[in-house]
Amino acid sequence: MQWTGVRFSDVVEAFASDQSDWEYVAMRTPDDRYYVGVDRYTMLHPQTMLAWQLNGEPLTSEHGGPIRLVTPLKYGIKQLKRIAAIEFTNTRPDDYWAERGYDFHSGF
Amino acid sequence: MSSLTGLWRSTRPTAAELSRARRRLHAKAAFITVIVALSYWSTVISDWNITIRIGSAAALAIGLIAVATSIMHDANHGAFSRHRWLNRLVSYVADILGTSSWLWRFKQLRLDDQRLPTNRRRRADDKARPMTDDDKTPESSKERERRLRALTDNGDTISHEEYTRRSRRSFLAFGALGIGGYLGFRNLQNRPTDDTIPDVIRSGLEWNERVWETVQRDGARSRTFDTADIEDLRVNGRIGLDDEVAQDADATWEIDLTGIGEPRSGRCRSIRSKASRCTTWCGSTNASKAGATSCSGPACGSPT
Numbered sequence: 001m002q003w004t005g006v007r008f009s010d011v012v013e014a015f016a017s018d019q020s021d022w023e024y025v026a027m028r029t030p031d032d033r034y035y036v037g038v039d040r041y042t043m044l045h046p047q048t049m050l051a052w053q054l055n056g057e058p059l060t061s062e063h064g065g066p067i068r069l070v071t072p073l074k075y076g077i078k079q080l081k082r083i084a085a086i087e088f089t090n091t092r093p094d095d096y097w098a099e100r101g102y103d104f105h106s107g108f
Numbered sequence: 109m110s111s112l113t114g115l116w117r118s119t120r121p122t123a124a125e126l127s128r129a130r131r132r133l134h135a136k137a138a139f140i141t142v143i144v145a146l147s148y149w150s151t152v153i154s155d156w157n158i159t160i161r162i163g164s165a166a167a168l169a170i171g172l173i174a175v176a177t178s179i180m181h182d183a184n185h186g187a188f189s190r191h192r193w194l195n196r197l198v199s200y201v202a203d204i205l206g207t208s209s210w211l212w213r214f215k216q217l218r219l220d221d222q223r224l225p226t227n228r229r230r231r232a233d234d235k236a237r238p239m240t241d242d243d244k245t246p247e248s249s250k251e252r253e254r255r256l257r258a259l260t261d262n263g264d265t266i267s268h269e270e271y272t273r274r275s276r277r278s279f280l281a282f283g284a285l286g287i288g289g290y291l292g293f294r295n296l297q298n299r300p301t302d303d304t305i306p307d308v309i310r311s312g313l314e315w316n317e318r319v320w321e322t323v324q325r326d327g328a329r330s331r332t333f334d335t336a337d338i339e340d341l342r343v344n345g346r347i348g349l350d351d352e353v354a355q356d357a358d359a360t361w362e363i364d365l366t367g368i369g370e371p372r373s374g375r376c377r378s379i380r381s382k383a384s385r386c387t388t389w390c391g392s393t394n395a396s397k398a399g400a401t402s403c404s405g406p407a408c409g410s411p412t
Contacts, residue, residue: 001338001339001341002335002338015365016365016367018367019367019368021368022367022368028348029347029348029349030348030351031348031350031351032348033347033348033350034345034347034348034349035348041324045328046329047329047330052358054341055338055340055341058358061349061353062343062346062349063341063343064349065353065357065358066353066357066358066361067361067363072330072331073330076344076345077345081345081348081349082348082349082353083363084362084363084364085363085364085365085366086363086364086365086366087365087366087367088365088366088367088368089368090368096347098303099304100304101303101304101305103313103316103317104317105313105316105317105320107320108320
């Protein structure tokens with residue numbers, strides 16, 4: 001796949017430069033039905049991005065359009081589609097699959 | 109008595125009958141192979157609907173049983189071909205199916221052999237050969253020893269007591285493993301839970317996480333691939349995507365940003381235009397596809 005978007009670290013720089021001591025990022029879909037928490041290392045990794053294109057085409061709704069998280073460091077369950085809210089926090093956020101017994105880390 | 113022997117001999121197949129029987133046997137083997145191949149393809153590879161594939165799975169099970177009871181059985185008995193090497197080669201499908209062709213021959217030919225009257229013994233491993241006068245001559249114990257050794261790849265012979273001892277040991281070990289597995293599983297089920305799963309499984313997950321944290325380092329990059337290797341992405345998770353999204357969501361989408369301190373809000377649109385560096389990244393779910401480490405594609409979407 002080829003993703004087009006913006007590095008999350010650049011988003012932090014442009015929109016949340018005053019945020020420095022956070023440990024996690026929490027993200028949610030507009031209906032709050034799916035939500036994930038991701039650690040700081042992953043979110044600031046240069047290959048972690050908010051994407052709006054897949055293979056050169058605008059992201060379809062089922063692939064998470066208009067904007068979604070993409071990172072090679074985590075399983076797909078962490079790469080939230082259709083992001084409506086982003087929160088910087090120091091406590092481990094609610095996480096849809098972690099609440100169901102899965103691994104919060106869910107990464108490589 | 110001699111008329112009885114004559115009657116017996118008259119029931120023996122002629123060479124022509126044997127040849128015809130073997131042709132039919134080979135046709136049967138080919139038929140079974142086709143059934144297995146087709147049902148495997150339909151079950152595992154095709155994207156036909158689930159009803160057809162459940163039927164295929166049943167056909168596959170029956171086909172594999174037929175492989176064991178026909179092709180393997182014929183070959184181990186030396187009936188598949190008149191060439192010993194070909195029988196041996198085909199008998200290895202037993203090993204592919206997860207058992208042992210050597211053990212099968214040992215059990216079926218060597219042990220069963222001892223239950224047959226002496227002058228009929230050679231038929232057990234050579235049923236497809238026409239009966240000759242030679243077959244009626246009782247074989248000497250030396251001949252028999254040589255023949256049995258040849259059947260089992262010149263394997264060591266063991267005493268009956270040793271055979272019994274090994275069987276008992278294997279049986280007890282198998283039983284102990286079964287009981288151990290059951291008790292272990294019961295223990296796991298009854299352990300205290302940590303975050304909804306048994307504590308030992310949770311600590312396994314946490315150990316895994318600690319291992320990965322040790323390899324985190326600045327500058328580490330995941331492998332990238334050439335754009336020529338781009339593949340379509342299968343849609344997987346759909347939770348949270350039920351509501352319709354407006355056509356122009358791309359331009360009007362807003363993301364609520366909540367920080368430690370002041371709440372703020374940003375727009376997807378402005379995220380695009382304000383991003384200081386636009387970037388593309390190519391990943392692939394197919395790790396076997398080697399590609400260049402650079403990823404060049406169309407430029408990032410320009411702000412709308």
